[in-house]
Amino acid sequence: MNQGGTSFTPRRDAVILIVDDAPDNLSVLRKLMVEQGYQTYVANSGERGLEIARRVHPHLILLDVIMPGMDGFETCRQLKSHPATEDIPVLFMSARNEQEDVVTGFELGAVDYIGKPLRMAEVCARVRTQLQIRFATETQQEQSERLRTIVNNMAEGLLIIEADGRIQFTNPACDQYLGYMSHELAGKSISDLLNPLVAGEYLDYFARYAANPEAAHSHGTREVIIRHRTGKSVCMDLTLTPMFLRQPLFIGLLHDITHHKLSEDALQRAAMIDPLTKIANRRHFDSFLEKEWQRAMRTGAPLSLVVLDVDHFKLFNDTLGHAQGDVCLQQVAQAISAHALRVTDLAARYGGEEFVLLFAETDADSAYQMAESIRTHVESLHIPHPRSATSPHITVSIGVATLCPTPTDNIESLFVAADRAMYAAKEDGRNQVRATRPPTTAIEAARAALAKR
Numbered sequence: 001m002n003q004g005g006t007s008f009t010p011r012r013d014a015v016i017l018i019v020d021d022a023p024d025n026l027s028v029l030r031k032l033m034v035e036q037g038y039q040t041y042v043a044n045s046g047e048r049g050l051e052i053a054r055r056v057h058p059h060l061i062l063l064d065v066i067m068p069g070m071d072g073f074e075t076c077r078q079l080k081s082h083p084a085t086e087d088i089p090v091l092f093m094s095a096r097n098e099q100e101d102v103v104t105g106f107e108l109g110a111v112d113y114i115g116k117p118l119r120m121a122e123v124c125a126r127v128r129t130q131l132q133i134r135f136a137t138e139t140q141q142e143q144s145e146r147l148r149t150i151v152n153n154m155a156e157g158l159l160i161i162e163a164d165g166r167i168q169f170t171n172p173a174c175d176q177y178l179g180y181m182s183h184e185l186a187g188k189s190i191s192d193l194l195n196p197l198v199a200g201e202y203l204d205y206f207a208r209y210a211a212n213p214e215a216a217h218s219h220g221t222r223e224v225i226i227r228h229r230t231g232k233s234v235c236m237d238l239t240l241t242p243m244f245l246r247q248p249l250f251i252g253l254l255h256d257i258t259h260h261k262l263s264e265d266a267l268q269r270a271a272m273i274d275p276l277t278k279i280a281n282r283r284h285f286d287s288f289l290e291k292e293w294q295r296a297m298r299t300g301a302p303l304s305l306v307v308l309d310v311d312h313f314k315l316f317n318d319t320l321g322h323a324q325g326d327v328c329l330q331q332v333a334q335a336i337s338a339h340a341l342r343v344t345d346l347a348a349r350y351g352g353e354e355f356v357l358l359f360a361e362t363d364a365d366s367a368y369q370m371a372e373s374i375r376t377h378v379e380s381l382h383i384p385h386p387r388s389a390t391s392p393h394i395t396v397s398i399g400v401a402t403l404c405p406t407p408t409d410n411i412e413s414l415f416v417a418a419d420r421a422m423y424a425a426k427e428d429g430r431n432q433v434r435a436t437r438p439p440t441t442a443i444e445a446a447r448a449a450l451a452k453r
């Protein structure tokens with residue numbers, strides 16, 4: 001169907017009802033309408049016309065005015081007062097075509113009034129025009145209904161926003177996302193929902209494009225934090241598109257990504273954590289060390305790396321079983337991470353039974369003290385190691401390396417130094433701390449004091 005120009009062709013399934021008491025008129029008009037391709041019903045009285053109209057609900061009624069019994073005006077009055085027929089367009093045909101008759105016809109709700117004798121080509125043209133209007137209205141109503149159903153049932157939140165930031169309309173999903181009752185958001189400003197900085201940016205964007213509609217373009221999608229009615233923050237994707245009708249408006253589409261965000265965060269956290277011991281994994285430690293290394297290069301502060309290895313762990317596994325070995329690793333991990341006290345400290349499981357600890361802004365003496373404290377902590381856990389030649393309990397050997405990184409140093413060399421120190425501790429009998437440089441006398445004293453206990 002072409003709704004735009006003059007070449008409109010009525011739908012072939014258009015249904016016409018002709019009401020006229022004169023059989024000749026009825027037969028001529030019927031023939032004419034059938035020739036036009038319309039499905040045609042006829043009635044020879046107002047009463048019969050009402051009956052057919054309620055039953056078949058035609059698209060248009062051609063209604064004679066002068067009829068015995070119920071005349072055309074009364075028939076029209078009754079059609080318009082019944083919900084089943086009130087919206088059917090009525091086109092009067094009458095020899096009574098004084099001005100007051102025509103006015104009465106229109107006042108009763110008719111869409112047109114044709115004078116008799118009828119000129120058939122004119123009747124056809126008027127019928128076609130009324131059908132065109134009728135179908136266009138139906139199409140509009142259908143489209144509006146379709147749109148309303150979509151808007152009311154879509155999962156995305158929808159807002160219509162005016163250029164000054166005032167919310168004109170929200171759909172049920174939007175109300176639900178943000179905890180509002182239906183229509184409660186209308187009249188509020190988007191500044192009530194967004195933080196002032198983001199709201200300011202949007203208001204600038206609205207003002208810019210309201211002033212220059214030609215340059216309008218979609219604001220795209222961005223992640224925003226929106227204030228829920230309860231005050232809590234929800235994370236949403238907001239897509240804004242300008243729409244210029246009588247006034248500049250903006251269509252906002254809200255997509256709730258709080259759950260994605262939560263699982264994204266959980267995934268990110270999981271990617272950083274060792275599943276057995278729940279402390280940092282190697283990947284997280286490496287990136288943390290890289291950052292602290294760069295920072296230490298800028299500040300010139302010392303960086304201490306501690307490498308720890310459980311003594312005779314293979315024997316432990318072989319004696320008590322792998323499951324018991326796992327529990328042991330968990331306990332040792334907790335003891336180690338209990339010493340990562342500052343935000344710039346990080347304890348991690350680096351491999352099977354090997355752990356590492358980074359102490360940023362920590363000199364060799366302090367790092368040695370911390371390492372010694374870890375060693376005694378692990379020993380004090382008293383995890384039985386029945387077949388160990390070193391101790392009846394689980395112990396660890398620890399290597400410490402300290403460096404004030406310069407551009408000629410590299411992380412690898414810090415690791416090599418700490419590893420070397422740790423192997424030296426193993427070779428020297430295990431359950432001890434070795435550093436890349438000898439501890440100061442004060443540290444020695446501390447060690448001696450600890451050893452006596």
Ligand SMILES: Nc1nc2c(ncn2[C@@H]2O[C@H](COP(=O)(O)OP(=O)(O)OP(=O)(O)O)[C@@H](O)[C@H]2O)c(=O)[nH]1
Nearest residue numbers: 309310311312313314315317322323325326352353
């Ligand atoms: N239970 C358990 N054992 C592990 C895990 N990862 C590595 N191991 C075991 O840790 C043991 C490490 O053994 P080695 O590196 O040979 O050390 P070791 O000779 O027992 O002891 P040292 O010479 O004192 O280092 C191996 O038997 C590994 O199977 C783990 O996740 N759970």
